[in-house]
Amino acid sequence: MIPMVDLRRQYLQLKEEIDEAVAGVLDATQFILGPNVSALEAEVARYHGLPHAVGVANGTDALLLALRALGIGAGDAVITTPFTFIATAEVVSLVGALPVFVDVDPKTFNINPAAIERALTKKTKAIIPVHLFGQPCDMDPLLAVAARNDLKVIEDCAQSFGARYKGRLVGTLGDAGCFSFFPSKNLACYGDGGMVITRDVETDKTLRMLRNHGSSVRYHHHLLGYNSRLDEIQAAIVRVKLKRIDAFNESRRRAADLYRNTIRRKDIALPFEMAGCHHVYHQFTILSNGRDRLQEELLRADVASAVYYPVPLHRQEVFLGSRSRSGDLPVSDDLAARVLSLPMFPEITEEEIRRISDVINGSA
Numbered sequence: 001m002i003p004m005v006d007l008r009r010q011y012l013q014l015k016e017e018i019d020e021a022v023a024g025v026l027d028a029t030q031f032i033l034g035p036n037v038s039a040l041e042a043e044v045a046r047y048h049g050l051p052h053a054v055g056v057a058n059g060t061d062a063l064l065l066a067l068r069a070l071g072i073g074a075g076d077a078v079i080t081t082p083f084t085f086i087a088t089a090e091v092v093s094l095v096g097a098l099p100v101f102v103d104v105d106p107k108t109f110n111i112n113p114a115a116i117e118r119a120l121t122k123k124t125k126a127i128i129p130v131h132l133f134g135q136p137c138d139m140d141p142l143l144a145v146a147a148r149n150d151l152k153v154i155e156d157c158a159q160s161f162g163a164r165y166k167g168r169l170v171g172t173l174g175d176a177g178c179f180s181f182f183p184s185k186n187l188a189c190y191g192d193g194g195m196v197i198t199r200d201v202e203t204d205k206t207l208r209m210l211r212n213h214g215s216s217v218r219y220h221h222h223l224l225g226y227n228s229r230l231d232e233i234q235a236a237i238v239r240v241k242l243k244r245i246d247a248f249n250e251s252r253r254r255a256a257d258l259y260r261n262t263i264r265r266k267d268i269a270l271p272f273e274m275a276g277c278h279h280v281y282h283q284f285t286i287l288s289n290g291r292d293r294l295q296e297e298l299l300r301a302d303v304a305s306a307v308y309y310p311v312p313l314h315r316q317e318v319f320l321g322s323r324s325r326s327g328d329l330p331v332s333d334d335l336a337a338r339v340l341s342l343p344m345f346p347e348i349t350e351e352e353i354r355r356i357s358d359v360i361n362g363s364a
């Protein structure tokens with residue numbers, strides 16, 4: 001079977017260095033918020049050219065703590081995309097605010113800036129754009145709407161570490177950039193992990209308190225916080241991979257090029273790359289009117305594929321009724337019926353991609 005992601009190949013390549021990094025943590029026996037977390041925070045901040053990065057327990061908490069740190073809460077409305085993983089909007093409800101879903105662009109699958117403008121109300125306090133599948137959102141018009149209406153922008157970069165919008169790294173464009181280090185992400189650990197980056201010193205201070213029970217001095221608690229700390233073993237593993245993140249992303253881009261050059265069916269839409277953007281292909285996602293049949297044929301040929309996401313968030317049970325707001329979102333509905341993601345990871349071979357493309361071409 002050609003899997004969606006083969007984590008073992010990368011581990012075997014990096015085994016010596018990763019094993020040594022993990023052994024170092026075991027030897028030091030400092031497991032929570034130790035030197036590897038501080039070093040990783042400094043390295044991720046430097047990578048982005050920002051002064052602050054705060055390690056947290058996972059990508060969901062990165063978004064949750066960013067919302068809290070930016071003062072979003074009960075009575076506020078937050079505009080986001082319905083075509084994403086549940087975590088993006090779950091956190092909005094968890095802080096007591098209302099998720100407002102607006103439709104996405106049919107080519108990029110990302111939030112449509114024009115739709116944001118139409119969804120604004122007096123309660124709107126923030127926008128959460130998601131750089132889905134590794135493709136940056138069209139940030140200039142989105143940032144202009146935010147500036148005109150005094151809205152915070154929290155970038156969900158869970159799938160896009162290292163992607164660039166007009167030369168600028170995603171996560172550096174808004175008030176906070178939120179990352180997940182879940183094992184299958186572009187930059188990943190071997191458990192759960194996440195990070196928030198920001199240029200604002202007050203946001204950084206609040207995030208540091210929120211992740212540690214609202215405390216900056218031990219046993220003195222200023223805010224209602226969380227236990228959301230990044231652990232040393234995960235930080236040590238991410239540090240090994242961070243050194244190679246640009247090379248990993250380049251390998252993904254090469255794999256995407258090869259898919260483009262070998263899938264020949266005119267009835268299949270290949271991923272669109274927005275001009276001036278550096279897409280990092282967390283996923284290689286095609287559109288097909290015969291998606292379910294194509295998926296079955298791939299499976300019969302021992303090729304994995306996946307539907308991200310079959311049910312857009314405005315149709316999820318948890319968001320029905322008064323727990324969210326949305327109008328008709330036909331583009332998101334249409335994408336949910338036609339998307340199919342193909343195997344994609346830095347170590348996928350040319351031979352594997354040719355085999356996958358042959359199955360797709362032969363199934364027409």
Ligand SMILES: Cc1ncc(COP(=O)(O)O)c(C=O)c1O
Nearest residue numbers: 058059060085087088158180182
């Ligand atoms: C777009 C998006 N946002 C947020 C998350 C949440 O990250 P985590 O699983 O680390 O909590 C994920 C990944 O799972 C994601 O894909």
